[in-house]
Amino acid sequence: MFAPEIVLAAVLNGLMTGAVYALVSVALTLVYGVLHIINFAHGATLTAAMFAAYFAHRAGVDPLLAAAPLALVFYGLGYGVQRFIIGPASHGEDRNILLVTLGLSIIIENLLLAAFRSDTRSIDVPYGFSTLDLGFVFLPLPRVIAFAVTCVVALLLWALLTRTDTGKAIRAVAREKLGAALVGIDVTHIYAVTFGIGAACLAIAACLLLPSYYVNPRVGNAYVLVAFTVVVLGGMGSVPGAMLGGLLIGVVESLSGLYFGESLGQLGIFLIFILVLLVKPTGLFGARA
Amino acid sequence: MSGSGRLAAYGPILAVAAALAMVPLLTGSNTVLNAMVTALLIGLAGQGWNILGGYGGQFSFGHAAFFGTGAYATAILQARYGVNAWAAFAAAVALGSLAGLVIGFLSFRSGLRGSYFALVTLAFAEVFRIIANATPITGAAAGTLIRLDVRPENFQFASRAVFYWIVLALVVAVLILTRMIERNRFGAWLVAIRENEDAARALGVDTLAVKLQAIGLSAAITAAAGAFYAQYFLFVDSSIAYGTWISVEALLVPIIGGLGTVFGPLVGALALHGLAEVTRLVAGRIPGIDLALYGTLLVLVVAFAPQGFQGLVRRLGAGLGMARR
Numbered sequence: 001m002f003a004p005e006i007v008l009a010a011v012l013n014g015l016m017t018g019a020v021y022a023l024v025s026v027a028l029t030l031v032y033g034v035l036h037i038i039n040f041a042h043g044a045t046l047t048a049a050m051f052a053a054y055f056a057h058r059a060g061v062d063p064l065l066a067a068a069p070l071a072l073v074f075y076g077l078g079y080g081v082q083r084f085i086i087g088p089a090s091h092g093e094d095r096n097i098l099l100v101t102l103g104l105s106i107i108i109e110n111l112l113l114a115a116f117r118s119d120t121r122s123i124d125v126p127y128g129f130s131t132l133d134l135g136f137v138f139l140p141l142p143r144v145i146a147f148a149v150t151c152v153v154a155l156l157l158w159a160l161l162t163r164t165d166t167g168k169a170i171r172a173v174a175r176e177k178l179g180a181a182l183v184g185i186d187v188t189h190i191y192a193v194t195f196g197i198g199a200a201c202l203a204i205a206a207c208l209l210l211p212s213y214y215v216n217p218r219v220g221n222a223y224v225l226v227a228f229t230v231v232v233l234g235g236m237g238s239v240p241g242a243m244l245g246g247l248l249i250g251v252v253e254s255l256s257g258l259y260f261g262e263s264l265g266q267l268g269i270f271l272i273f274i275l276v277l278l279v280k281p282t283g284l285f286g287a288r289a
Numbered sequence: 290m291s292g293s294g295r296l297a298a299y300g301p302i303l304a305v306a307a308a309l310a311m312v313p314l315l316t317g318s319n320t321v322l323n324a325m326v327t328a329l330l331i332g333l334a335g336q337g338w339n340i341l342g343g344y345g346g347q348f349s350f351g352h353a354a355f356f357g358t359g360a361y362a363t364a365i366l367q368a369r370y371g372v373n374a375w376a377a378f379a380a381a382v383a384l385g386s387l388a389g390l391v392i393g394f395l396s397f398r399s400g401l402r403g404s405y406f407a408l409v410t411l412a413f414a415e416v417f418r419i420i421a422n423a424t425p426i427t428g429a430a431a432g433t434l435i436r437l438d439v440r441p442e443n444f445q446f447a448s449r450a451v452f453y454w455i456v457l458a459l460v461v462a463v464l465i466l467t468r469m470i471e472r473n474r475f476g477a478w479l480v481a482i483r484e485n486e487d488a489a490r491a492l493g494v495d496t497l498a499v500k501l502q503a504i505g506l507s508a509a510i511t512a513a514a515g516a517f518y519a520q521y522f523l524f525v526d527s528s529i530a531y532g533t534w535i536s537v538e539a540l541l542v543p544i545i546g547g548l549g550t551v552f553g554p555l556v557g558a559l560a561l562h563g564l565a566e567v568t569r570l571v572a573g574r575i576p577g578i579d580l581a582l583y584g585t586l587l588v589l590v591v592a593f594a595p596q597g598f599q600g601l602v603r604r605l606g607a608g609l610g611m612a613r614r
Contacts, residue, residue, distance in 0.1 A: 032404075036404075037404060038404040038407070038408060040350075040407075085588070088592065089588055089591055089592035090591065090592075091595065094403055094404070095346075095348060095403070096591050096595070098348060098403075098404060098407055099348075099540075099544065099587060099588075099591050100587075100588050100591050100592070102350065102537070102584075102587065103584045103585070103586075103587035103588040103591070104584065104588065105584070106537060106580055106581065106583060106584030106587070107581050107584035107585055107588070109577075109580075110577035110578065110580040110581035110584065111577070111581050112577075113576055113577030113580075114575045114576060114577040114578050114581060117576065118576070217577070225412070225415065228408055228412070232408070267416070267419055267420075270412055270415060270416045270419070271416070273412050274395075274409065274412055274413065274416065277396070277399065277401065277405065277408065277409045277412070278395050278396065278399045278401075278409075279399070
């Protein structure tokens with residue numbers, strides 16, 4: 001057995017990793033909650049954002065400074081893609097939305113592959129290997145920053161959803177599309193806004209990941225499968241569920257890495273995923289499927 | 290059933306079979322035959338997907354799970370246990386079908402539909418891939434080779450034409466099977482589930498049993514494609530067998546050709562691979578460019594031709610008919 005300090009360090013590290021999972025998952029669950037479809041282009045969008053952050057760094061901008069402008073750019077892209085491609089192409093049928101987002105993910109991933117080949121790239125930032133000393137445990141600084149930024153983004157999202165008219169409209173559409181349309185909410189616009197917010201969250205997550213992680217055209221897939229697990233675990237469409245689920249999965253991965261070795265960490269996530277889907281598809285916080 | 294009805298139902302299949310069977314007699318080019326074998330192979334995998342996805346409306350994003358199980362089973366049984374190639378092929382189809390029944394039982398029993406079903410099939414394919422990439426019996430990351438020994442009893446032939454005729458025979462058998470399903474009660478139940486599952490159950494259709502039969506059959510057909518792949522290339526590894534590419538192509542060809550139609554997957558596979566060859570000639574071998582094209586095609590077909598190429602042709606024909614009148 002391991003000493004308590006080591007286990008505690010693993011748990012804290014898991015929470016830090018889990019924060020980024022939570023951010024990626026919140027974006028996925030928000031879109032699911034409103035549009036009632038799983039966005040299969042989620043991982044590819046994250047990869048694209050990571051490439052954007054990578055090239056921002058090459059141009060001399062630190063990823064953390066690039067987060068806000070990239071979030072805006074990706075909000076615009078997400079809005080446009082939902083409004084002008086996914087929406088019109090799917091003729092309002094869920095099955096078609098699934099296929100269109102799958103098609104988009106194949107396009108994005110393979111265009112990135114054609115443009116940048118499958119080389120793995122990473123960046124060097126001055127604080128890349130810095131640590132934060134808590135007295136009993138050292139934590140890597142990039143992950144602590146990621147954790148803090150995620151908390152801020154979560155608060156902002158909460159404020160947006162509960163305190164603004166747009167947020168109220170988003171929640172109204174999520175609850176009852178037809179009713180929302182009847183009281184004068186532009187449902188197509190809200191769909192696109194939600195999609196845009198999801199893409200913006202991914203852009204921020206990409207900027208948080210890059211200082212301590214690498215990027216290649218397939219990197220998003222690793223995160224998106226984790227995000228699927230988190231979203232299913234937390235309950236499809238539940239934002240608090242995705243936050244807690246993300247943190248939980250981060251800790252589970254960190255602990256199973258500690259006890260079973262790194263290579264089985266991923267497998268553990270998949271098994272949780274399948275188990276939750278089969279046993280309780282509504283997740284821990286979801287109301288009903 | 291009247292004789293003329295039967296002719297109308299099965300005549301076109303036989304005509305297409307006869308026409309396609311002529312191909313090796315018209316060309317001696319190995320490149321052409323190779324491309325045709327690959328296209329028919331994907332068509333076969335897509336025919337499997339079409340039973341469950343096209344007729345039953347259950348969209349699987351992980352048919353690689355069945356393709357890969359067929360491919361690995363045929364390779365491992367021969368390479369490790371010295372089983373006869375033809376027996377291994379049959380066993381691979383059965384094992385693929387079993388994988389389908391297990392995955393189907395687990396997910397349909399929990400009532401997974403739509404997005405959830407797509408997700409869980411995707412996850413199963415990924416789990417299979419990770420396991421196959423790590424366990425010794427599959428040869429882990431190195432994959433499994435089938436020993437080259439060109440004899441008919443080993444399911445190995447010097448001529449590509451023989452492989453071509455075998456895969457064509459499989460495709461034609463499934464065309465006939467699909468037409469039979471379309472014309473009997475099972476097919477009607479399947480379509481009822483696609484259109485409205487709750488209504489179908491209310492009318493007394495045993496939806497769980499019908500969906501299970503559909504996924505078992507669907508998986509068996511796709512596993513046959515996988516087993517044929519292993520036999521044709523004599524090699525499998527986890528990224529070929531359980532890779533995303535085959536999950537995507539298996540669903541792409543029926544959608545492009547015409548979802549829930551007998552000829553859809555075949556038409557889609559020939560169109561898709563024709564297009565891929567042309568792209569390769571024009572763009573060279575840039576990695577990923579053919580898949581990017583497939584993705585574009587998928588979005589375009591969903592947007593502009595929801596009934597696939599066949600529907601497009603029918604619509605154009607109807608349009609011309611109107612114009613003439």
